[in-house]
Amino acid sequence: MTNAPVTTQGFTVAIDGPAASGKGTISRAVAEHFGFAHLDTGVLYRAVGAKVILGQDAESAAKTLVPEDLTNPDLRTPDVAQAASMAAAVPEVRAALVDFQRSFAARAGGAVLDGRDIGTVICPSAQVKLFVTATADVRARRRFQELSGNGLETSFEEVLADVQARDARDMGRADAPLKPAHDAIEVDTSDMAIEDAVAAAISLIKAAM
Numbered sequence: 001m002t003n004a005p006v007t008t009q010g011f012t013v014a015i016d017g018p019a020a021s022g023k024g025t026i027s028r029a030v031a032e033h034f035g036f037a038h039l040d041t042g043v044l045y046r047a048v049g050a051k052v053i054l055g056q057d058a059e060s061a062a063k064t065l066v067p068e069d070l071t072n073p074d075l076r077t078p079d080v081a082q083a084a085s086m087a088a089a090v091p092e093v094r095a096a097l098v099d100f101q102r103s104f105a106a107r108a109g110g111a112v113l114d115g116r117d118i119g120t121v122i123c124p125s126a127q128v129k130l131f132v133t134a135t136a137d138v139r140a141r142r143r144f145q146e147l148s149g150n151g152l153e154t155s156f157e158e159v160l161a162d163v164q165a166r167d168a169r170d171m172g173r174a175d176a177p178l179k180p181a182h183d184a185i186e187v188d189t190s191d192m193a194i195e196d197a198v199a200a201a202i203s204l205i206k207a208a209m
Contacts, residue, residue, distance in 0.1 A: 011036070011110040012125075013205055014118035017132035018178060019081070019166050020139035020146075022189040022197055026132055027114035029198040030205060034112075039104045041115035041122070042084065044097050046075040049083030058087045062096035078147065078154065078162055085166045088116070089173040098122065116170055119181035128208045130201060131180035134190040139163055 013030060017023040024040055031038035044062075047069040051061035074080060087093050094117075101122045105111050113122065119129035134142075140160035147154055170178040180186060185204055189197045 010106050010108070011127055011209070012105045012123050013110075013112040013128045013130070014105075014123045014126035014181070014184075015112065015114040015130045015132060015201075016116055016118050016120070016178070016180065016184065017114075017130075018116075018134075018139065018170065019163055020143040021132045021134045022142075022192075022194060023114045023130075023132040025194055026130075026187075026189075026198055026201050027112050030201050031112040033198075033202055034110060034205065036110035036112050037104070037107055038112045039101065039114075041097075041101055041113055041118065043070050043075060044100070045084040045088045045093075046080050047072060048087045048093060048097075049080045049085075050075055052083050052087055053079060058090050059092040059096065062087070062093040065097075076150070077152070078159075081166065082162065085169050089169060089175070091175040094121075094176055116178040117176040119184050120179065121176045124181065128205050129181045129184035130204065131184040131186045132197070132201075133186060133188055136160065136163055136167065138190045 013036065015023050015027045027040070028038055044065065047065055048058060048061045050072055051069065052058050101113060105113055105123045115122070119126055137160065140156060140163045143163060144154065144156045144159040147159065187197060187200055
């Protein structure tokens with residue numbers, strides 16, 4: 001008897017992890033490799049955070065997001081990142097964005113979603129769940145280099161403090177805290193080149209397919 005052919009109809013890859021762990025880079029590379037659609041769910045929360053900074057209520061901002069909000073060039077600033085983390089701790093904000101994420105995950109052709117609660121809350125039945133992590137020092141160094149490269153003036157100490165504050169808030173929130181799903185495979189990128197991390201993720205996904 002032969003195995004049934006593999007289908008990517010509704011095949012979902014959930015990739016979670018803290019800030020600057022490499023999950024976004026890995027997710028984009030994985031999606032490109034397999035021809036899957038990709039959603040950086042953090043952008044949704046950053047877009048909400050950006051609107052909150054401008055004075056809008058977080059729940060209202062989440063309910064009124066439009067595609068143009070996701071292309072705001074200011075979404076990668078440290079202030080927006082902190083506002084996004086605070087908005088993500090509001091249960092009503094998370095609830096407003098759940099349906100969009102689940103609909104994206106179920107699309108034909110396969111999907112990769114990266115965030116902080118994809119494997120635990122958004123897509124608990126995902127065929128592959130990865131939890132990408134790295135030490136706080138390594139992640140802060142990566143983010144510092146990214147911000148400096150974009151011309152933003154900051155110090156490593158400030159970035160490290162921001163990373164640690166986000167970790168504490170993301171892991172400590174009552175609603176959908178950042179943590180590995182019970183069946184997620186951890187990928188620690190602290191001492192890995194990005195090419196090796198991507199290759200490891202691709203290998204794990206192929207094994208599940």
